[in-house]
Amino acid sequence: MDRIFNLVRNQLIEVIEWTDDSRDTLSFRWPDEDKEIKNGAQLIVRESQQVQFVAAGQFADLFNPGKHMLTTENIPVLSTILGWKYGFQSPFKCDVYYLNTRLFTGNKWGTSNPVMMRDQDFGVVRLRAFGTYDFRIVDAPKFLKEVAGTDQNFRLDEFNDTMRSRIVSVFTEALAKAHVPALDIAQRYSELGDALLPIINPVIQDKYGLEISSFILENVSVPPEVEQAIDKRASMSVIGNLNDYVKYQMGVAMGEGGEAGAAAAMPAQMAMGFGMAQEMMKSMQQPAAAQTPVTGAGASPATTVASAAIDVLTPEQVAQALGVSVEDVMASIEAGDLKARKIGNAWRIAKSALEEFLRG
Structure with missing residues (x-):
């Protein structure tokens, strides 16, 4: 008789507890080995743990940290599912899930493909983003239903594979709602992560x-063409005053000397040449505005020729004004960039054509 009693007692579960020594387990289905839970059995739930009972495919009672005796009063939902109106005395079967509610830190996320986003500066732009996040389980039934399922031992590596794409999807929607310009994302990583939390959570x-609890952006990258546009905008901001930049370039070129100095000074010389040409055009316009030209029957041939000479330049005069070679001027004429007219063997450039060429 004692042997039968001991055999029956060994088939009943009297204490339910689980100690996690892996540090990466999110949920664990307690192995009952097809045994039944004894009426009055002890359930031990440690700190950073929750226990969810599941009976007949339904979520039953949830237990927080502490030591619990399983009686009808302590498991009202389970009692209802199993049909115990007036209490129970017999053993019962039930799935017991332990959930780890501690904070899991440093989980990586990232976009495997570029994310399309509408940007106020660049229109539609493609972004790649990477970072980390910290999380904890706050709703055991929903987590078991939507993420872990009936997995015997649901670990962090499985979770990362399952959730990475879901986190990216939520991040994409949150970023679109935040309307943060692409130019500001790289400057406000930490602020943006905090700002996205109320939208993502x-x-x-x-x-x-x-x-x-923490959503961190470590890097946001844009396509190469957008990077080039950003670099150009930054370069323009750094140069600032163009006249000061030209003077600085000329000073550097004069200090270097030799062929390298001449090559380095060329952009500055060209800029100065354009400036001199523009000033020359202004000075040529002033006499014309100050006096009324004598034309018609009363105009002398000398006056007419002088007026024409003011309005027409030779390639040599243009080259001297611009600080370039005559060959460069002729190349611009032949390319059609600088309009000129050939009279006999000589080329002549109208002042208006030069002004148009200088305006680009």
């Missing part, structure tokens, strides 16, 4: 029973 908690 309600979705994550409602869908998966999780709470993200």
Whole structure:
């Protein structure tokens, strides 16, 4: 008789507890080895743990840290599911899930493909983003239903594979709602992560029973063409005053000397040449505005020729004004960039044509 009693007692579960020594387990289905739980059995839930009972495919009672005796009073939902109106005395079977509610830190996320986003500076732009996030389980039934399922031992590596694409999807929607310009994202990584939390968390908690306590952007990259546009804008900001920049370039070129100095000074010389040409055009316009030209029957041939000479330049005069070679001027004429007219064997450039060429 004692042997039968001991055999029956060994088939009953009297103490339920689980100690996590892996540090990466999110949920663990307690192995009952097809045994039944004894009426009055002890359930031990440690700090950073929750226990969810599941009976007949339904979520039953949830237990927080502490030592609990399993009686009808302590498991009202389970009692209802199993049909115990007036209490129970017999053993019962039930799935017991332990959930780790501690904070899991340093989980990596990233976009495997560029994310399309509408930007106020560049229109539609493609972004890649990478970073880390910290999370904890706050809704055990929802987490078991939507993420872990009936997995015997659901670990962090499985979670990362499952959630990475979901986190990226939520991040994309949150970034679109935040309307943050692409130029500002790289300057405000930490601020942007904090700003996205109130947008991301309600979705994550409602869908998966999780709470993200920290969401960090480590890098946001844009396509090469957008990077070039950003670099050009930054270069323009750094140069600032163009006249000061030209003077600085000339000073550097004069200090270097030799062929390298001449090559380095060429942009400055060209800029100065354009400036001199523009000043010359202004000075040529002033006499014309100050006096009324004598034309018609009363005009002398000398006056007419002088007026024409003011309005027409030779390639040599243009080259001297611009600080370039005559060959450069002729190349611009032949390319059609600088309009000129050939009279006999000589080329003549109208002042208006030179002004148009200088204006680009």
